[in-house]
Every structure is written in C-alpha cells, then in structure tokens.
Amino acid sequence: MKILFVTSEAHPLIKTGGLGDVSGALPAALQALGQDVRLLLPGYIPVLDKLESKRTVANFRVFPGQPEIRLLSAKMPLTEVPVYVLDAPQYFCRVAGPYQYELGGDWPDNAMRFGMLSRVAAMLGSADSPIPWRADIVHCNDWQSGLAPAYLQLNRGSHAKSVMAIHNMAFQGNFDRDWLGPLDLPQSCFDMHGVEFHGYLSFLKAGLHYADRIVTVSPTYAREIQATEMGYGMQGLLTVRNGDVSGILNGIDEQEWNPATDRYLAVHYDSGNLALKAAGKLALQQQLGLETDAKAPLLGVVSRLTYQKGLDMLLESLPRLLDGGAQLAVLGSGESELERRFQHLAQRYPERASVTLRFDEGLSHRIMAGADIFLMPSRFEPCGLNQMYGMRYGTPPVVRRTGGLADSVIDAQESGGTGFVFDEADPAMLYRTIVRAIDCYRDEKGFRQIQLNGMRRDVGWGGSAQHYLDLYRTM
CATH class of the missing domain: 3.40.50.2000 (Glycogen Phosphorylase B;)
Known part of the structure; x- marks a missing residue:
C-alpha cells in the first residue's frame, strides 16, 4: 500500500x-x-x-x-x-x-x-x-x-x-x-x-x-x-x-526513549537493574543545584506551561509539597504568568525547586530518568507521550483521567498499576493524588512494583x- x-x-x-x-x-x-x-x-x-x-x-x-x-x-x-x-x-x-x-x-x-x-x-x-x-x-x-x-x-x-x-x-x-x-x-x-x-x-x-x-x-x-x-x-x-x-x-519511539541506551544519560538501567536509576537522580540534583538527598521524592515536570496542562492547579499545591520534603524539577516554557509563578517558586525554594524556562532535549531525558514521580495533570490531553516516557523510565506518572492519559496509565490501586490517576480538574484532588504517590514512593517494595509494571508495558509503535x-x- x-x-x-x-x-x-x-x-x-x-x-x-x-x-x-x-x-x-x-x-x-x-x-x-x-x-x-x-x-x-x-x-x-x-x-x-x-x-x-x-x-x-x-x-x-x-x-x-x-x-x-x-x-x-x-x-x-x-x-x-x-x-x-x-x-x-x-x-x-x-x-x-x-x-x-x-x-x-x-x-x-x-x-x-x-x-x-x-x-x-x-x-x-x-x-x-x-x-x-x-x-x-x-x-x-x-x-x-x-x-x-x-x-x-x-x-x-x-x-x-x-x-x-x-x-x-x-x-x-x-x-x-x-x-x-x-x-x-x-x-x-x-x-x-x-x-x-x-x-x-x-x-x-x-x-x-x-x-x-x-x-x-x-x-x-x-x-x-x-x-x-x-x-x-x-x-x-x-x-x-x-x-x-x-x-x-x-x-513512543523506543529507540530514542530507552533508559538502557539513552545517549543523554551517564548511567544506563532497565527493569533488571532498576537500582541504577538512583545515580541518575543524584546527577540531576547536582546539575540543577538541588540538595543531594536520595530519600527526597523528586517530582518532574516537562511540559508547555499552559492552562491546558493544569499547571496552575499544580502551583497551588507545590508550596505544601516542598515544605513537606519534596523536590521539583521543571522544564518548559509557555504562558508568561505561569512562567513568572514558577520562577518565584524556584527563588523561594532554591535547593528544593529548579525551573528551566526553555526546551532542552537532553535535560528532558535526564528529568525523566532522574525524577521519582512525573507530574502531568492536564485538563485535557488528546494522547500525551510524556506519561509513556515516564513509565518506560520507571518514573510513575500522576495524571488526570482524560484522553490518552486515561487510556495509557493504570492507577496504582488497580491490578497492574503503572501510575496515579485522579478524575476532576481540581487542585485539592491533584494534591491528594500527589501525596498518595509520595506515600507509595516511601513504600519501597510497592513502588518498585509500580515502576516495573510501567517499564514492562508495550508502549511502542x-x-x-x-x-x-x-x-x-x-x-
């Protein structure tokens, strides 16, 4: 044909x-x-x-x-x-x-x-x-x-x-x-x-x-x-x-997005040696000027900074999350007001939040590998690819149940869970879901299973x- x-x-x-x-x-x-x-x-x-x-x-x-x-x-x-x-x-x-x-x-x-x-x-x-x-x-x-x-x-x-x-x-x-x-x-x-x-x-x-x-x-x-x-x-x-x-x-392009061969990563890993992912987290913390803390849950965002992507809802939750010990790595650009608010957040929490207001292909890969949890709270998302990149890299995503996010991510409370899903475009519900993800992250055995479920899913073309x-x- x-x-x-x-x-x-x-x-x-x-x-x-x-x-x-x-x-x-x-x-x-x-x-x-x-x-x-x-x-x-x-x-x-x-x-x-x-x-x-x-x-x-x-x-x-x-x-x-x-x-x-x-x-x-x-x-x-x-x-x-x-x-x-x-x-x-x-x-x-x-x-x-x-x-x-x-x-x-x-x-x-x-x-x-x-x-x-x-x-x-x-x-x-x-x-x-x-x-x-x-x-x-x-x-x-x-x-x-x-x-x-x-x-x-x-x-x-x-x-x-x-x-x-x-x-x-x-x-x-x-x-x-x-x-x-x-x-x-x-x-x-x-x-x-x-x-x-x-x-x-x-x-x-x-x-x-x-x-x-x-x-x-x-x-x-x-x-x-x-x-x-x-x-x-x-x-x-x-x-x-x-x-x-x-x-x-x-x-997704499984050759371009593969933690075992990714040209942007210094340390490679896969589902058989997931412990090596920790080296990527340490390298990312050092690159972004974050406190080098292996136990701090590192939240990743790679996105256009727009209302559609739900990042205004996320901003309402971030001070409580950062005060509670979480870290944040943001990469992207977009609406000027959202850019300003993220910059202000990074200034307020210099060792806990990093905000890069541009697109950087290599850094997007390193955030996907180095973060513990990937945040994608879109109001609507026709398909989305980043949530699949996150699963492939052992970085379970937090997503809203809409569009391709609903079709690709299974909530951790269900059999074969690969991430954390919430229903309404509501800041309080988003906050509770991120807290649920962080609580799960602190349960090493349970979180490891969610990571493995995501890494083993067929998300290729x-x-x-x-x-x-x-x-x-x-x-």
Missing part, C-alpha cells in the same frame, strides 16, 4: 510538540510492516539544512498566479523513510518557528503556506501527481493539512482515500473567506456542508467533512471530542460522522501502526 503521510513537522528535522514525535516514528513503524510510506513536509530552513542528498524530482505550479515550486526527495535521518519536501522559499524559508514569527504572532499568510501543503498532498494522491509515484492513502495531520481531503473530493477524477488525524481539536486553522480564491477553492464549498465554520474558512472543518475516515490519537479522546466541552464547536459534525471516527493510541494499517484496509 502506498501511503503519503502529510505533516507540518517531523522529528528530528523540526518539532514543536507531539505531532513532530508522531511524524518521526509512525511512518517508520508502517514501513516496518512492509508498506510504501513517504512523508510530505514543508521546506523550512532546519528541514533543508538537516536533510542530506536532496534531489529535485519535480518543478510545478501549485496555484494560479503563484511561482513554481520544487519538490525535493530525500531520506529521513535515522529511519531512512522517504520524504518529499516543498521547496518554496517565499513561504517556508523564514527565521522563526514554523507557524509563528519571533514575537509570537501567527504568520499572516499561513492559509497560503499550508493550503499549498494540502494541495500538493492531494496532487500526489491523484492523476495530477507531478511524479510517477501516486498514493493510495493520504494521511493528514491536524489543520495544516486539512484542506487535502477537500481538494481530493473536489477533484472529479480518481483519487486516493484520505484519513484526517486529529492531534488537538483546539487548533483549527480558521481564516477569512477571502482566501477561497487564492487557494483555488470553489465558492460552492463555503457552507456548513463544506469548509465554512462560523463565517470562516476552516482547514480542520474541511478535513473533518471531506475525509473518508477520521482518527484521533486515543480512544477516549475520540469520544470526548463528540461532546461540547472538547468538541470546540465541531462536535455536531463529529457526532454525525460517528461511524467514521476512531481512536488509536500513539506509541508496532501495535499502533498495525491498527492504522487495519484502518487503511477498510477504506
């Missing part, structure tokens, strides 16, 4: 969040199942810099009045999965992030940039393909490729089937209707049974309406987005299409990739 995996980011070329991890790992897992899978990715500066042996396979015009672009072919680093890159310097060669400029605002021409990505994806799945290869399945990811199913369905010729994968319903790609013309979309599709959403052209709505199948990144999230709280106004459409909606839990392949075969 020929599968085109369309994405706006893919590790290790470019990554802003979980989509980058998924895009780096799932195509490789599908390839391991014998499928002809290829990525399609915008030609951002980091992508062009990191890809070796690039060659031009086509020059063509995507939209009327626009200059020609080049389609480049290369291989993904590490996995050797083929990747096509849109080389359109006018739109993608910019110094800043893939979606926003340096001051934090969205690029004003994002509609054209990702409309181009979507249109080329549709071309590669139809008779309009500028290269001999033509996809059977076009797998789209989030709003940035949401117009691809629309272009496919509006093409009267034969075309590939499409899957719309939702990683986060909150990001919808809504633009002024004036973009219809430049994006070569007919006015007739601008209604409730098309791309229109509250008077805007919505890339995500287009994908949800026109795709042959809709998939989310966990079974629980597939149910949650069909209700008002998490449907973000599109729950009606999703409910109507209920029979086409499914949820497949993400996996093999099973998830098979589920995707089964989905493709139903189309």
Whole structure:
C-alpha cells in the first residue's frame, strides 16, 4: 500500500510538540510492516539544512498566479523513510518557528503556506501527481493539512482515500473567506456542508467533512471530542460522522526513549537493574543545584506551561509539597504568568525547586530518568507521550483521567498499576493524588512494583501502526 503521510513537522528535522514525535516514528513503524510510506513536509530552513542528498524530482505550479515550486526527495535521518519536501522559499524559508514569527504572532499568510501543503498532498494522491509515484492513502495531520481531503473530493477524477488525524481539536486553522480564491477553492464549498465554520474558512472543518475516515490519537479522546466541552464547536459534525471516527493510541519511539541506551544519560538501567536509576537522580540534583538527598521524592515536570496542562492547579499545591520534603524539577516554557509563578517558586525554594524556562532535549531525558514521580495533570490531553516516557523510565506518572492519559496509565490501586490517576480538574484532588504517590514512593517494595509494571508495558509503535494499517484496509 502506498501511503503519503502529510505533516507540518517531523522529528528530528523540526518539532514543536507531539505531532513532530508522531511524524518521526509512525511512518517508520508502517514501513516496518512492509508498506510504501513517504512523508510530505514543508521546506523550512532546519528541514533543508538537516536533510542530506536532496534531489529535485519535480518543478510545478501549485496555484494560479503563484511561482513554481520544487519538490525535493530525500531520506529521513535515522529511519531512512522517504520524504518529499516543498521547496518554496517565499513561504517556508523564514527565521522563526514554523507557524509563528519571533514575537509570537501567527504568520499572516499561513492559509497560503499550508493550503499549498494540502494541495500538493492531494496532487500526489491523484492523476495530477507531478511524479510517477501516486498514493493510495493520504494521511493528514491536524489543520495544516486539512484542506487535502477537500481538494481530493473536489477533484472529479480518481483519487486516493484520505484519513484526517486529529492531534488537538483546539487548533483549527480558521481564516477569512477571502482566501477561497487564492487557494483555488470553489465558492460552492463555503457552507456548513463544506469548509465554512462560523463565517470562516476552516482547514480542520474541511478535513473533518471531506475525509473518508477520521482518527484521533486515543480512544477516549475520540469520544470526548463528540461532546461540547472538547468538541470546540465541531462536535455536531463529529457526532454525525460517528461511524467514521476512531481512536488509536500513539506509541513512543523506543529507540530514542530507552533508559538502557539513552545517549543523554551517564548511567544506563532497565527493569533488571532498576537500582541504577538512583545515580541518575543524584546527577540531576547536582546539575540543577538541588540538595543531594536520595530519600527526597523528586517530582518532574516537562511540559508547555499552559492552562491546558493544569499547571496552575499544580502551583497551588507545590508550596505544601516542598515544605513537606519534596523536590521539583521543571522544564518548559509557555504562558508568561505561569512562567513568572514558577520562577518565584524556584527563588523561594532554591535547593528544593529548579525551573528551566526553555526546551532542552537532553535535560528532558535526564528529568525523566532522574525524577521519582512525573507530574502531568492536564485538563485535557488528546494522547500525551510524556506519561509513556515516564513509565518506560520507571518514573510513575500522576495524571488526570482524560484522553490518552486515561487510556495509557493504570492507577496504582488497580491490578497492574503503572501510575496515579485522579478524575476532576481540581487542585485539592491533584494534591491528594500527589501525596498518595509520595506515600507509595516511601513504600519501597510497592513502588518498585509500580515502576516495573510501567517499564514492562508495550508502549511502542508496532501495535499502533498495525491498527492504522487495519484502518487503511477498510477504506
């Protein structure tokens, strides 16, 4: 089967969040199942810099009045999965992030940039393909490729089937209707049974309406987005299409995230020699300037610092926890008010709390290995990967029962427990659950069993990739 995996980011070329991890790992897992899978990715500066042996396979015009672009072919680093890159310097060669400029605002021409990505994806799945290869399945990811199913369905010729994968319903790609013309979309599709959403052209709505199948990144999230709280106004459409909606839990890259071989760790360990994990804790305490105390429960947070992630709730609990002997290691950046509050906490508890307000790949691995308990109290979480990293590294997570957290973490009070789960987005309930985790940590034998349960769980991509392949075969 020929599968085109369309994405706006893919590790290790470019990554802003979980989509980058998924895009780096799932195509490789599908390839391991014998499928002809290829990525399609915008030609951002980091992508062009990191890809070796690039060659031009086509020059063509995507939209009327626009200059020609080049389609480049290369291989993904590490996995050797083929990747096509849109080389359109006018739109993608910019110094800043893939979606926003340096001051934090969205690029004003994002509609054209990702409309181009979507249109080329549709071309590669139809008779309009500028290269001999033509996809059977076009797998789209989030709003940035949401117009691809629309272009496919509006093409009267034969075309590939499409899957719309939702990683986060909150990001919808809504633009002024004036973009219809430049994006070569007919006015007739601008209604409730098309791309229109509250008077805007919505890339995500287009994908949800026109795709042959809709998939989310966990079974629980597939149910949650069909209700008002998490449907973000599109729950009606999703409910109507209920029979086409499914949820497949993400996996993790088990080569990148493996405590036995992790290149960022000085001391390696696995479930057979878990005692060596203590060396990682000591090294982390020393690196972050925390008191070197082997018995202090070290709480880890690696996250965007946002309301969605529930970190405002966590901040209410932290002074009591730190006064009670716990330590804290935070890595991430985000909302300025949350950053300010975490910085203030670190100043108040200089030997008990460390806050690093940036992203650091190596430090994220060392926190996962060196912490005793990982905190992830998200208000909603479509899938989440960090809780699975925590389990794999013997660092049981504290999570709220939502989305992929509910599907991947078993509470310690249940058989085969791998972490600590609470139900309501409530600071008091979060505090009680962290205290429960710390109490369990002090029961060495019981805590060791929870660690082992998590480390022995299958959280790789093999099973998830098979589920995707089964989905493709139903189309």
